[in-house]
Amino acid sequence: MPTRAFTRKPIGYLLTVAALVCASQSAFVPAQSAAAATSQFKGVNWADTRDNYNTGWVIPDGLAASDSYSQVYSVADKYIKAFQSNLGANTVRLPINPPSVSQSWWSAYRGAIDAALADGMKVVISAWTEKTSVGTVTDMTAWKAMWSTVVGAYGGNGDVYFEPLNEPYGYSLSQWVSVCSTWLSQFSSVPRGRVVISGTGYNDNITGVGASSALNGTLLSLHYYGYWNSYTKESSWVSDLKGRIGGYTGRTIIDEFGAPMTTGTNYLANHDNGQFQSYLAAVTDTARSDGMGSVYWPALRTGDSYSLQAHSGSGLSNTNTSGVTQVRWGWGY
Template sequence: MFGFIARRKLVSGLCAATALAGSALFVVQAQPALAATNQFKGVNWADTRDNYNSGWVIPDGLAASDNYSQVYSIADSYIKAFQANLGANTVRLPINPPSVSQSWWGAYRGAIDAALADGMKVIISAWTQSTSTGTITDMTAWTNMWSTVVGQYGGNANVYFEPLNEPYGYSLSQWVSICSSWLAQFSSVPRGRVIISGTGYNDHVTGVGASSALTGTLLSLHYYGTWNNYTQESQWESDLNSRIGSYTSRTIIDEFGAPMTTGVNYLANHNGAVEQSYFAAVTDLSRADGMGNVYWAGLKTGDSYSMEYHNGSGLSNNNASGVTQVRWGWGY
């Protein structure tokens, strides 16, 4: 929790739907990302300590002692809850070199496999070891990690690969060079299944979008309400559009979020309140422009942004109005 909150504060300094009824599952099959990205209706499933971690990343509800079948069973339950409670069809999961090179990978694959068996799209994204590291610290370990992951999931059309989350330590040219090398090494993966992070904290995609070396890839944008103090939806939309430019057809907002445990009504005050106007802008713009988005976080105990909370052996929604607004952004 604290690592993520600190990161949002750091970014702030740097970057001056009726509720779903019943238990029906909403599963949408993978589609080619040609004219829009709104096939991605997703949530992040995050480590309670935060995905920035020097050891294994272990999403909320899993334990380092779990074996493959235990991870699969827990993940299957949570994925079905994401589908039934929210209508999600995508889950974004974190990896890092220790999580893939060490014994945890044998168990952790159960989460990916369960999501795929349940008809979900899976975005696998690489994290650095801390919020203070915006570059790949061990290129060999990072490359080996991706060789393992792509070797096992490169042939699955519902798996998408995000080489590095928030590459803020690189200049645009450096980041394009790293991504170009990734694309060359893993050329068997269709570019439409590679998600290139925007520069900085994924906070602008105009630079990577304009790069001819990255043509055909999807683009990842992060956007948070702590980055400005606007109170009008139009102000947030203008700022968001400036970060996307002409690349809406390739962009997925794969991190955005707002407090879900504080009782905010996200169906009101779209003009006049910071949190509600921000949240309305992201979801309205996503719907209008056909952009997919992946909410932060679908499940992360201790983070006020978490959309879900543990309710016995299942999951329940923290904020019905937040669910409604997210579903509106997904096109429901």
């Protein structure tokens, strides 16, 4: 998301966590077999509390720079199982950047990926730039080396997906297609169906990359947020959203979307009389009806009012029952 989560969202949201657990929530339901589109992705982002934009290591909430591989694995296993049982997720999107992969953190951080895979999750590995003010790859050599390491480790695993760069807003369409083509050429052993190409801008439009023959066969990543407009009617959001997707629903994963979850908002009401209620309804209804996968931002990020999960004792709990229900609706539940 452009300047992630709480940094560009209105700051007046209350941050008290309503630790609600939906008694009627069913336990994790195994993913349905792949549909004609991307509906097999029922996902969440697990994010760094500071932000995934970092000049140093990206360290998702609950992990620590001093953790060993086994410690990371243990924490990740606990959280992934919570994402499955509390939400019904079968996909997790994890951030990387060059320092996180080229330095010692990588040997420990791999525990998070490995735990998710062992728990039966799909994993989307996405590269972030090191600053929010830079929407391009600043060190191409380091970026390529990072991906060589990651693809070398997980290229052979069919449950791992690779997103070359999150929110490439510093590039024109032609420049971005060129960068992606270079990636696809360098890592041609990775099936294109496991490469997720970000839309232009802040991943906010995929019509350009979708039309590019150089990117044929890849999946496409769209980001969409409710503070980008002030509509209060679901139909207005749907029209805007569909315009950003065009005819590429069959390849599109909405791999960032989210709304305030710690403010007590009822997301099962006011779909035609509330900004964020109508927005979330539009995203989830469109994803469900058009068979698109979606990956909520974020499942867990302490201090982010959009977080679906909060620390509760030694585990995690839902922050907004109605929000979870609406997100699950988008996943086809």
